[in-house]
Amino acid sequence: MIPATFTYKRAASAEEALDLAAEHGEDAKFLAGGHSLLPLMKLRLAAPEVLIDLSALRDLSYVRDDGDNVVIGALTRHHDVATSDLLTREIPLLAHAAGQVGDPQIRHRGTIGGSVAHGDPASDLPAVLLALDAVFVVRGSGGSRQIPAGSFFQSLFETALEPGELLTEIQVPKPAARGWGFQKFTQRAIDWAIVGVAVQGGSVALVNMGSVPLRATAVEQALASGATPADAAAHAAEGTSAPADIRASTAYREHLARVLTRRALTQAQES
Amino acid sequence: MNVGITVNGKDVTADVEDRMLLVHFLRDVAELTATNIGCDTTSCGACTVLLDGESVKSCTVLAAQASGHEVTTLEGLADGTEMHPVQRAFHAEHGLQCGFCTPGMVMAIVSLLKENPHPTEEEVRTGLEGNLCRCTGYHNIVRAVLAAAGGASPLQPPVTASEASA
Numbered sequence A: 001m002i003p004a005t006f007t008y009k010r011a012a013s014a015e016e017a018l019d020l021a022a023e024h025g026e027d028a029k030f031l032a033g034g035h036s037l038l039p040l041m042k043l044r045l046a047a048p049e050v051l052i053d054l055s056a057l058r059d060l061s062y063v064r065d066d067g068d069n070v071v072i073g074a075l076t077r078h079h080d081v082a083t084s085d086l087l088t089r090e091i092p093l094l095a096h097a098a099g100q101v102g103d104p105q106i107r108h109r110g111t112i113g114g115s116v117a118h119g120d121p122a123s124d125l126p127a128v129l130l131a132l133d134a135v136f137v138v139r140g141s142g143g144s145r146q147i148p149a150g151s152f153f154q155s156l157f158e159t160a161l162e163p164g165e166l167l168t169e170i171q172v173p174k175p176a177a178r179g180w181g182f183q184k185f186t187q188r189a190i191d192w193a194i195v196g197v198a199v200q201g202g203s204v205a206l207v208n209m210g211s212v213p214l215r216a217t218a219v220e221q222a223l224a225s226g227a228t229p230a231d232a233a234a235h236a237a238e239g240t241s242a243p244a245d246i247r248a249s250t251a252y253r254e255h256l257a258r259v260l261t262r263r264a265l266t267q268a269q270e271s
Numbered sequence B: 001m002n003v004g005i006t007v008n009g010k011d012v013t014a015d016v017e018d019r020m021l022l023v024h025f026l027r028d029v030a031e032l033t034a035t036n037i038g039c040d041t042t043s044c045g046a047c048t049v050l051l052d053g054e055s056v057k058s059c060t061v062l063a064a065q066a067s068g069h070e071v072t073t074l075e076g077l078a079d080g081t082e083m084h085p086v087q088r089a090f091h092a093e094h095g096l097q098c099g100f101c102t103p104g105m106v107m108a109i110v111s112l113l114k115e116n117p118h119p120t121e122e123e124v125r126t127g128l129e130g131n132l133c134r135c136t137g138y139h140n141i142v143r144a145v146l147a148a149a150g151g152a153s154p155l156q157p158p159v160t161a162s163e164a165s166a
Helices: A014-027 A037-042 A078-082 A085-090 A092-098 A104-109 A112-118 A124-131 A217-224 A229-233 A250-270 B022-029 B085-092 B102-115 B121-127 B138-150 B161-165
Strands: A007-010 A028-031 A050-053 A063-066 A069-073 A135-140 A143-148 A153-155 A166-173 A180-185 A195-200 A203-207 B002-007 B010-015 B048-051 B054-057 B070-072
Touching: A014 A028, A014 A050, A014 A135, A014 A166, A028 A037, A063 A085, A069 A085, A078 A092, A078 A104, A078 A112, A085 A092, A092 A124, A092 A180, A092 A195, A104 B054, A104 B102, A112 A124, A112 A166, A124 A180, A124 A195, A124 A203, A180 A250, A195 A250, A203 A217, A203 A250, A217 A229, A217 A250, A229 A250, B002 B022, B010 B022, B022 B048, B048 B102, B054 B102, B085 B102, B085 B138, B102 B121, B102 B138, B121 B138
Parallel strands: A007 A050, A028 A050, B002 B070
Antiparallel strands: A063 A069, A069 A166, A135 A143, A135 A166, A180 A195, A195 A203, B002 B010, B048 B054, B048 B070
């Protein structure tokens, strides 16, 4: 399968990427690792006229200690997030989950920023970053702004990014409550999660249980009231709108959400 | 656009469409056909090559993205007539049946062993989760990786027909 024709541009700097995006407007898409966008283009579900390759922006690939936060460059690959000593020590949920994305080859190419900007509710990392109360830094022609994960994901593949804005950094607060858990259910390693659950302390977020990654607020409230993991997990499907597709019905996803939430909460208790 | 990729140590330059996939560049421009096209959907791993030393699925990389970078295919592993240790291990452990997944498997394993030179059996199995073998010959593939990594395979030898019926 071959994508529809497009013009490839490789930006040498973030400034050049923003200029190219301004020049080409809605005909252009940023290309990071390409492991979400290129498959869509091969299926002709996406057909941008211009691809602005960001891979030369190596200064946007980093994991740094910034006091209360760990800050991660948007072009940091899943492999580098998964193997970061700093993240393994400070935010093991994120390092672990990044190591569960796709397979080794995908993790060598895919980036954390690409996964966030793509806005697929079936992706693992958006829900993980939602559970961690991450903040996304985006740059546009008018300067930078910060968007909390809770208001970033707006609908299926739709985010708070304005046309021409570039996600540059992910700021993740070092969690106060150390217990974490991550569970996902897939048919094959390389598949999107049918359902996934990320837990950090008393925060719980769900993968693929609606058109955006969701906080399981009913579970969080039960936990805050002192419920056991099993009792709290019984609320996991409340307030969700899980899709039905070739892999699973809505009811099955709701069942999985309860089971996986219980496992993730138990894992968090034991971590 | 003009794409120049160092393939197996040799510069290959050509004017190609911007949308050309790396796997097509390797097979049709560089004329190196060990790299197979299997699922064409980033799933099966048959098209795995090394990009700057790391395993990638070349059906999901544009040739343009690889321009200015180094690619290694299966053809680039052997040293003259001397097989690469992973190739030798596949031969010794009978790590292939039909052979279609083999080039991608071998390249994924070279990358895996570079990151983790002495993996456990479990680490080998999870490290190869991006490569599918339609013959389901995984057991001997895992044996080959362990043999390449450290000599004798710690796995149980294959069950023979006479043992199975005993």
